[in-house]
Amino acid sequence: MKMRAAVLYEQNEPLLVEEIELDPPKAGELLVKMVATGVCHSDAHYYTGDSQRMSDRPVILGHEGAGIVEEVGPGVTIVKPGDHVIMTFLPACGKCKWCHRGEPTLCDLGALIRTGKMLDGTSRHHRASDGADIDNFLFVSSFAEYTVTAEASIVKVPDYLPLERLCLLGCGFTTGYGAVTNAVHIRPGETVTIVGCGGLGLAAIQGARSCDAGKIIAVDIHEEKLDMAKKFGATHTILNRHDVREVTKEIREITWGEGTDYSFEFVGMEQSQETQAIAFKAARKAGTVVLVGAGVQKLKEKTLPISSDELILYRKTIKGVLFGDAQFQIDIPRYVDLFEQGKINLDDMVTKEFTLDDINTCFENVLAGNRVARQVIRF
Ligand SMILES: [Zn+2]
Ligand SMILES: [Zn+2]
Missing domain, CATH: 3.90.180.10 (Medium-chain alcohol dehydrogenases, catalytic domain)
Structure with missing residues (x-):
């Protein structure tokens, strides 16, 4: 036909x-x-x-x-x-x-x-x-x-x-919502960082709300996306001005110096060195970092932008999740x-x-x- x-x-x-x-x-x-x-x-x-x-x-x-x-x-x-x-x-x-x-x-x-x-x-x-x-x-x-x-x-x-x-x-939707509701078990009141507030991030925020998450901190480089994140239930928003240290500091301030129980990265691609670093830093001691944003195959650097000491000494977990x-x-x-x-x-x-x-x-x-x-x- x-x-x-x-x-x-x-x-x-x-x-x-x-x-x-x-x-x-x-x-x-x-x-x-x-x-x-x-x-x-x-x-x-x-x-x-x-x-x-x-x-x-x-x-x-x-x-x-x-x-x-x-x-x-x-x-x-x-x-x-x-x-x-x-x-x-x-x-x-x-x-x-x-x-x-x-x-x-x-x-x-x-x-x-x-x-x-x-x-x-x-x-x-x-x-x-x-x-x-x-x-x-x-x-x-x-x-x-x-x-x-x-x-x-x-x-x-x-x-x-x-x-x-x-x-x-x-x-x-399934990729974002599932990453939060299937891949980890969030208890009521636990805290979440969402890095990247496009379609996946907005679905993830809905997932976090459905788990009765406490603080839901949305991070993005665009103000417009943060406005959307608020509409979908983010309790806090942070504009990322390409400064990992500053974003991390703000997340710590919101969470009594601890970081969030879970953090999710939905960006990937060229920005992944920055956004994965934010997600890793955002997680509290023994917290879980979920990486969803893929597509780093074109990058020369295929290493995760993390400190292995911080991973071990703070007993963090990193988890890759596909299609929620x-x-x-x-x-x-x-x-x-x-x-x-x-x-x-x-x-x-x-x-x-x-x-x-x-x-x-x-x-x-x-x-x-x-x-x-x-x-x-x-x-
Ligand atoms: Zn798609
Ligand atoms: Zn099969």
Whole structure:
């Protein structure tokens, strides 16, 4: 079938919205008519080249998608045409050792997400003009009117809730909220530092509130993001003027000189030397530091910016967390229920809605850093 999609040909060049030929789903795959997709900072990292793909073929980005199943390939059992689904940026086969351990974020299929091909090694997306293969992105490719995705990459959701909000559960919300509510056990009144207040950080603040955390200290380089953090429940905000020592001092002042019980880092990339250092310093003695912001592969320095003496003598713990340590088929329906009951706020996380033709504006906004929490494209 023919449909329109936004294609990235060259890094840092505008995406082209053009006609794509989409093959029907093969075994274990399904065709989804997209209803909405979030625009995540990770899309921008592939756009700028901060994150590397495994091929240099053109690609259809987008990985926070939600839509309606049009057609299922052979062997697909968990959904049927007409079902509403959201797509997860990591697949889970349900069969490997890690899936059986209840750790689908470590599923063996994760090794294939950057190949640009489907699980069988072939492409479903082709340029309409000459039939050339176009890569998929994380088996999702949601910047498109339709996509073919894997059964391993979807979660069924109720058909009466807005997909233009539930789409955030496919990456950003689950990553932030899960890091706080799944990866550690925060007791009521315990204190938390959140470094980085974009979509992940705002979801993390909601997670901290749902655990009845005491002080929730938000740190960001943009005043606008700190204003959003306050709206979502941060009790204290600190503007990071690229001074780790100063930010640490302020966190200590807020916490009677101790530091917080937990600290979370949601930035990664070039800034990670600074933001990880803040998260490490923020944690109290025997506190836990959770690192979520990834993508340091381009940096020359791949070492953590921490003192090993401080780690040992203060008995701190550092923990890496991927996709909120979520068990997709259990946690995402749980978040859907919480959304329906008004206990999590996805509405205010969406700063603005766009159409597919606005995709380049969306990227400009993400890269500006201070304009938006999350943008959603509606089809
Ligand atoms: Zn994402
Ligand atoms: Zn698996």
